[in-house]
Amino acid sequence: MPITNLRFETTWTIPYPVATTGSGTALTVCRRLNDPQLAFLTQTSFEDEVVYLASMGQEVYRHPTPPGEDVISGMAYDPFRRVIWCAQSTANQDSIIAFNPDDGLLTQTLAAPRSPNLLSPTGLATNGFFFVRGGGPTLELWTTAGLMLGTRDHPGRGVTGLSASPWSYCFVDRYSDEIVVIGPLGNELAVSSGVGAAGGAAALAFDYVTHHQMDSHPQVWLPNGAVGALGTIHHPDTP
Structure with missing residues (x-):
């Protein structure tokens, strides 16, 4: 099946809500107090905070990451459980945690030992039924109960951000500066050049809150x- 070429256009930009060290950024669209908001996190030289942005980038709330969970590299909102699941890149790499966006409190820690090829998780996505966790060229498919269903390698790719999208997932490839859309089993369906500064994309978030059904x-x-x-x-x- 041929890979479709896509093109995304920048519609608006906002400055980062907090200064970043550039070592990792995560995004997800969630419901907080039942309002659609964009949750944003970036690695800093101090205790990281999750920042919630409403329309046009207006900050409405922020809270620290759960205690001991200091290097979150991927966030994924679960539309059914209404929690934000997280993967971490350098500490607690073999678990997936969840916190409540309403108050930032940790709600669950799921054991998720990495596959041998996944050296450092840098992205996480969920549609409420499955997780996709990835880093480097490797993607893992998990159930939300903590059962790994399989892995898939994409040689030459560098996964640095993941998001669920209708009947698919998408990720940022930091090596080629591309956005890649994959099917439920990890096969590449479409690709687009990155948006923003060349090579600068670190995360992406499909709006699965208001556009979750085909x-x-x-x-x-x-x-x-x-x-x-x-x-x-x-x-x-x-x-």
């Missing part, structure tokens, strides 16, 4: 107010 992206639009036949994506009773 039927919110119909391929054929109906007239405003029209309802399609039962069984199609345009009927409200279609599962």
